[in-house]
Amino acid sequence: MIEKCQVFTPSQNVIELLDAAGYKRDLYGKKIIENACGDGNILVEIVRRYIEDSLNNNINLDKIKEGLEVDIHGAEIDEQHYFKCLANLDEMASSFGILNVNWKILNLDFLKQNFDGQFDYVIGNPPYINYRELNDETRAYLRENFTSCKFGKFDYFYAFVEASFKSISSTGKLAYLIPNSLFKNVFAQELRGIILPHLVRIIDYTSHKLFSQALTSSAIIVCDKKISSKNFEYKDIKKGSTTVIQKETLDKKWIFENYNFESEPKRRFGDYFSAAISVATLFNKAYILKEFKEEENHVCVGRFRIENDLIRRGISPRSLNSKKSELIIFPYKYVNSKLVRYSNEDFNKSFPEATKYLCNFSEELRNRKSDKNTKWFEYGRSQALAHLNQPKLLLSTVVTKEVKVYELTKDCIPYSGIYIVPKKELTLIQAKEILESKAFNEYVRAIGINANGNSLRITAVDINNYRF
Known part of the structure; x- marks a missing residue:
């Protein structure tokens, strides 16, 4: 299972992920976590943006160092990747002349912690692990602790999305790079119900695969806790199109194609x-x-x-x-x-x-x-x-x-x-x-x-x- 966790986000998609979350300016004092941070390729870009934005706002290096130690958070279960992440963050900070940062990067299982309502931003690319690859102990823990995993053959990333959603503050944002099977998999129905009220944007790579090891394509979902709207923006990367989807039109499966289900004939194949x-x-x-x-x-x-x-x-x-x-x-x-x-x-x-x-x-x-x-x-x-x-x-x-x-x-x-x-x-x-x-x-x-x-x-x- 650990090997599956070692697939990291391409640099271009890191930029798209942070841009989609609006993590661009006035970042000092805003708490952010990347909760399956691996070697830190997302966190490194977060730190770079944080420092550059703070400098543009005339905040001195000592204050920026204090901010880094309070505002930037991460979690990684694998010890080897955890230490590599710390080294990569040190390298980025030192390029601005900031040394000896006491990073709030934790070597632990994010799913077994309680971070409810603590962060202004939660950014992530969770492990892509399907039900068959989970051991009995992990399955039992997820069923007991996560609504999205109560029924059926859930994927591991369901729990990460649910836990991340809970860890956002009342005005916070979630931006997650997930398998786009989330939209149509029958076992993801509970999770779709959790995120839909605050869903504001989907960037769907449809058939374009970002990870050669993954069996499904990916999408970015963006949720904003302070917004509860009747629609959201849907961007199809392959088609280069952007549309507004009315939430009330979504059924058990989320269909974004122009297939008109309402005009269907009445005879059901089954x-x-x-x-x-x-x-x-x-x-x-x-x-x-x-x-x-x-x-x-x-x-x-x-x-x-x-x-x-x-x-x-x-x-x-x-x-x-x-x-x-x-x-x-x-x-x-x-x-x-x-x-x-x-x-x-x-x-x-x-x-x-x-x-x-x-x-x-x-x-x-x-x-x-x-x-x-x-x-x-x-x-x-x-x-x-x-x-x-x-x-x-x-x-x-x-x-x-x-x-x-x-x-x-x-x-x-x-x-x-x-x-x-x-x-x-x-x-x-x-x-x-x-x-x-x-x-x-x-x-x-x-x-x-x-x-x-x-x-x-x-x-x-x-x-x-x-x-x-």
């Missing part, structure tokens, strides 16, 4: 079809067979032979796009179209060879965070299994230029992407036409979360909520 996430084995290495040899009654994988009755075609959007053949072990059966689960005894007796193969991964399979009552040889999640034994469609959760929809037979088992099955009246052919339409593509452009470059990430819920 009323006629079911879009759902594909199966989750929670250990694909054991179940997905990429290198194999098919025989009459078995499939050979290395030194193991797996019974054919347990084998299905394994499908993912990537394998279909690359036309690569894969198999999947399917440790279930369907009787009269209903899913039947094997007992441990029946599975071992019916599939002794497959049992030997899976036993090779027994430790990993038993240590998965599986559904309750899941047997060791079964998939970790079972929610997608009931409706799979029928013809279906498959599409990727990531859309680049066009929505690619694949037709699957009932025997295919999708292990990645979103699959579609019919519910009533309309056919899969009609579903495919809807999903490949220009109108649906425009909807994806509006509703999707920036993933990589021009790619957008969508969810099964997004598809079910589409109206046609």
Whole structure:
């Protein structure tokens, strides 16, 4: 997790961040904190501005040194970066002839401190860490202490935004560089509710990635505690456009595109079809067979032979796009179209060879965070299994230029992407036409979360909520 915290803000974006906050003049006596300061590249620019502005206001160097020790604050959990930050701040101050500053930079976890209402400015670029990468202890602490992390698969930066918002004074400002997934991620709804009343500006880099390591693009949000307005300014960096967004027009997801949801037809996709996430084995290495040899009654994988009755075609959007053949072990059966689960005894007796193969991964399979009552040889999640034994469609959760929809037979088992099955009246052919339409593509452009470059990430819920 620490490694993820070591991605620092590009210098140009430091300038944009401070400018967006209005940290430009009359800075003496204004308390500011950068609460995940790393090596101090944001704080160094803060100190430079503070000193130059103070000199322009005829404040002498002794007074400026006192001000630096009172007004400039930082927090960094990593000791190595903490000391590097102090050295960088010393270097900046000494270039103006100011030495031996007693910096208020703290080597601690900002999320475990109480700075409520103390600062005129809170500036930051929080760690970009998703839910899967958080350990159980961190997850539990965040759930217990932050409203924005009470539910679902929250990101680490939610807590930083919430804690920063609380630490602003009643007339203070927050300027934060965050993943723009904040605007549309279903689990960020609580956080959006926290910041919206005082949100005054968004600078959205949309598909332009500032950090090569990050899977999402970034945006600057600016909140002003003394302002509670009905609208805010939205700037799209890629388009070079600035618009005023009425807050009351924002729904659960914040949509800034010109997609007109009010004029949508009334038929909801999810009323006629079911879009759902594909199966989750929670250990694909054991179940997905990429290198194999098919025989009459078995499939050979290395030194193991797996019974054919347990084998299905394994499908993912990537394998279909690359036309690569894969198999999947399917440790279930369907009787009269209903899913039947094997007992441990029946599975071992019916599939002794497959049992030997899976036993090779027994430790990993038993240590998965599986559904309750899941047997060791079964998939970790079972929610997608009931409706799979029928013809279906498959599409990727990531859309680049066009929505690619694949037709699957009932025997295919999708292990990645979103699959579609019919519910009533309309056919899969009609579903495919809807999903490949220009109108649906425009909807994806509006509703999707920036993933990589021009790619957008969508969810099964997004598809079910589409109206046609």
